[in-house]
Each structure stands twice: as C-alpha cells, then as structure tokens.
Amino acid sequence: MTLESAAAASRPDDDLFARVPDAVSIYEVSPRDGLQNESTLISVDGKRRLIDALVASGLRRIEITSFVSPKWVPQLADAEELARAIRPPEGVTYSALCPNARGLERALSAGLTEIAVFLSASEAHNRANINKTIADTLSVFSEIVPPAREAGLQVRAYVSTVWGCPYEGAVDPARVVQIAEKLLELGCYQISLGDTIGVGNPRQTREIVRRFLDAMPVERFALHMHDTRGTALANVLTALEMGVRDFDASVGGVGGCPYAPGAAGNLATEDLVYMLHGMGLETGIDLEKLLEAGNVAEQVIGRPLPGKVHKAGPFRLRRSPTRH
C-alpha cells in the first residue's frame, strides 16, 4: 500500500458504510398489497403462479392475502381458498393481513403460521382506512395478537403514514415509537414502518430510524418505502447506513395504499435487490428469477408494471454496434 492509498483508506467516508449489514431480509407484499387495488379479479390459479414464482426467486417471507371483509377488498375475497390451496415450502413463510378476530379465525382455519395487523400513525388516515381511532384499533389488536401468539402464530404489524399523512401532514416520530412499543408489548415480532404516500427524504428517514434504534433492537422494525417521488432507494440507503436490515417490497413495483388519494408506487423488489446486490449485500434472491416473477406478475395483472429494473433489466453486455 502506498502512502497515498493509505491516506485514502483513512478518509472519513470509510465510515459511511461501516454499519451497512452484510445481508438484508426482504418481505414481499405483491400478492396482497400489490393486487388489492387491481379492479380486474385475478384467479386463485393466477395468484398461485405469482406466489410460486416469488418463492422460486428465493423470497422467503411473502404476504399472500388479507382476511379483511370481501366487501372492502373484492380482489382478496378468495383468501381462504388461496391459503388452503398453497403450502409454503420448508423455510418459507406465508402471511396474511388480519384486521380483527374474525380475520384471525379465518387465518387459523386456513392453516397460516403468520399474520399481520395494520394501523396508521395519524388519526385521520387511520379513520379513513379502518374507521377507528388509533386507541380503539390498538384495543382490537389486544384482543387478537395475544390469542394469535397463543395459537402459535407469528404476528407482524404495519404502521402506515410514518413519513407523512395525506390529511394531517407531518407525523410526530415519537408518537410512532409509542405505537410501535405498544405493538411489541402485545406480541408482534416486527413493526413495518410505511411511507404510505411516498413523501420521505433521507434526513427524515435518519430521524425516524434513529428514534427507533434508540427504542428497540434493529430487527424489531422494517421499512416499507414507496417510490412515489423517486426517493425510496435513497431512504433505504440511509437506513442501511444506520444498520437496518429489513425492508418490504413488491415485485414490479405493483400496488400502494388504496386509501391514500393519489398514492402509488410500492418500492419494486427488483429495484431494491439490484441496488443491494450491486453494493455486495446478500438477499438470498436470484435477480434473474425475480425478474421472471415480475413477468408473471405482469401477465397475471394484465398491464405494464412500473418497476424500473423490471422495465430496463439488469446490466447486460451489448455487442458493439456499427455507429449510427
């Protein structure tokens, strides 16, 4: 090593990536969060094809459906039929959203081993989404999370509008930490923090992640970023630099929150994996097979999907052209 390179090696930007984890766990939401806004009903077989393709890519945690009322989300009215029709291979977990005791019953009867509960960090969005106050929603959860745990289920929780609420604007991160702590107390193993309307920036992400790192171990929370304004991967990068290792994504970038007006753009799983692999992080995912899963999603949904790597593909060498 020359003196010059030794000097370079000690530059302070070495520290930028010092806490980036070696491996990241991706929680795939396309079958539920992705499909629930699609107005064209997709068959159980179509959903099964998508889920099989996701599993084949190496994804190990997949949210397959939601036990909400079929009146709310007609696309997911086949929740029991789908959950009964497929069984996760060894090492793979299928989960489903459960809003209430009836949903838990349906999840148990369908043989699921993991469920997810959900609420918003802002009162107005929570009311718009599930027509309850946050306190009343937590009361409902206190009636389903402990029984679910006793029945042997893992329970994950979503907190949405953490980076901003479409009706209230700014959301106090201290309040979000309080909600998350309550959810952990109830028995949830991980809290997924959502930028539901895709407004977050890296400085805000640093502030939110810091508060969570101060309050709980890093594995207790995940980030669920939307790419509505192009900032999803920049926010993910900031979280990685702080050691966060759990991220939600949706193949092809399909889906978003149905109750946030104008919202669009789950972070595409392919875009996330492309960046993580480029940075040398392990995900357990085969990007080529993930791209195939995105193609299956596009076929099943029947319209072009917005994910960027889905559209552009990964880097592949081209033959040198004749000049044009």
Add this chain to the structure above:
Amino acid sequence: MTLESAAAASRPDDDLFARVPDAVSIYEVSPRDGLQNESTLISVDGKRRLIDALVASGLRRIEITSFVSPKWVPQLADAEELARAIRPPEGVTYSALCPNARGLERALSAGLTEIAVFLSASEAHNRANINKTIADTLSVFSEIVPPAREAGLQVRAYVSTVWGCPYEGAVDPARVVQIAEKLLELGCYQISLGDTIGVGNPRQTREIVRRFLDAMPVERFALHMHDTRGTALANVLTALEMGVRDFDASVGGVGGCPYAPGAAGNLATEDLVYMLHGMGLETGIDLEKLLEAGNVAEQVIGRPLPGKVHKAGPFRLRRSPTRH
C-alpha cells in the same frame, strides 16, 4: 436536553450527513440532452418557452442546444437560430455542446459564453458515439478548448459511461480520473461524470467519488446520474454525504443517451430538487415553478414524461375523506 437525548445526539449516525453541503448547484440539460432524442421536431419557439420556464424556476445553468452536425441530431439543427433568439438574464448561463472546431465557431458566432465537450470513459462507447478513440478525441479537444478559453468562453466536459459501458462492462475509475485531469489541464472548469446507462450503485459511487476527491477539488466535478434502474437519488445521496455539490438533471426526466441501446432516464430535476429541499439543502429553485416548467416540457414534447414528482406532485394536504 435530557441524558437520553444527549446520548442520542452523540450517535455515530450524526456523521452520516456531516459533509452534506448546505447548497447544491443544478445543471439543467433538458433542452439539449432531453430533446435530442425526440423524433418530432420542436420549434424554436417551443424550445424558447421551455428555456424561459426553466429560468423562471430559478435554474441558473442551462444547456440549451448542441452544435453537432444536423445530420447527427436533426432536432438540434436550429442551434444557431435558437442561441441567437434568446439571451440569458443576468446571472444565468446558457451553454451548448461542441464536438469540434466547427462547433466552436458556431457557438462563438451565436454569442454563447459557455460550451461543453464530451467523450466516453470507454473506448467502445466513444467509438460508437463519436467514432474516434479517446486519445483522438482528447486531441480534438486540445484544438478547441484552449482557443475557446482564449475567446472568453467557459468550457465544461462530459465523461460518459463512468459507472459502466454497454459494450465493455466495467470501467476503471482510475482511467476516468486520468481523462478528467487531462480535461482540466486543457482548461475545462468542471467535469460531469455520467452514469450513461443507469447501472450505478452507491458503493460504486463512493469509490468513484473518493478517487475524484483524492485527485481534484470537489467543485471540479459533477455527477450526471440516470435513473434507469431507480438508483439515481441513492447515488446522489452518497455523493452528497461525501460533499459533492454539483449535479446534472433534466426536467420531467426527459432524455438520455441516444447511443447507448436500451438506455433511458435522465434523473428528473423535480425529483432531485424534491429530495434536496426535503433534506434542507438550498438550490435556488422554486419547486412549484419547476413543476410548471415540467408541464411546459410535456406540452412542447407532446407526450407524458417519466419524472416521478412530475407525475405525483409534491406533498399537498388532502381534505379528510369519507371512508370508502
């Protein structure tokens, strides 16, 4: 301050943004790089409307056209007419690409005060793009950059394919630094480093930026990122964290490199400004007026533009809905 918040204040992630600059300078490329791939010819008046809207938004450095052969880029055959028809307001610089001595003559005759030269970091892309070796291209520049400086012009330089070449794959950053140093010696004031095919990731960006910081003052280089695979703002963030303060962008995300097959997706100026302002950085730009400039670009070009903030808009409070 409580003990707890004092502890939080000394966390090592404080250092993450320690070198992020307070202000960033954006070099707008839409009238040239954005329009040159459009097959429908746009009138001088349409281009003038776009440039006026960009100036009204607060942009101060705008590349308005290219003095390449009209046979190469028919869209920019009106370069002299456009350059003569508009004059930059006080404090605003209009520049134009110049590939050779003839281009310089045309730029001088049209009254421009800044030009830009361009080449690739990889031989195969340089040959595909301008049909010369890199050494021969630098020889041409040695015949136009010093005379341009003597005539009172500022000269900027683009080096493309820095993050990867579509024909050669990996590009050695040490070679890029050598090319950039040669360009500075010739009299260029700033080197814009391009991720021409949009393959870059933050770890690679850190490596490239570090080599440049080791070789020259930070104001001597800029980053020109493409968002082809969704990583543009994550790459920008890494560069910001290392103190870089010059970035190229194109309103609405229009344009890319015409000679890189499959390439698309200049970083949208609105997306960049949205993130920078969210992080508290100054750009001198009014985002609302920039969105209006994006609308003008869309009208002038006559098709929807891909920029995410262009599509989604910035955050705006919504009225609380009745639940649906």
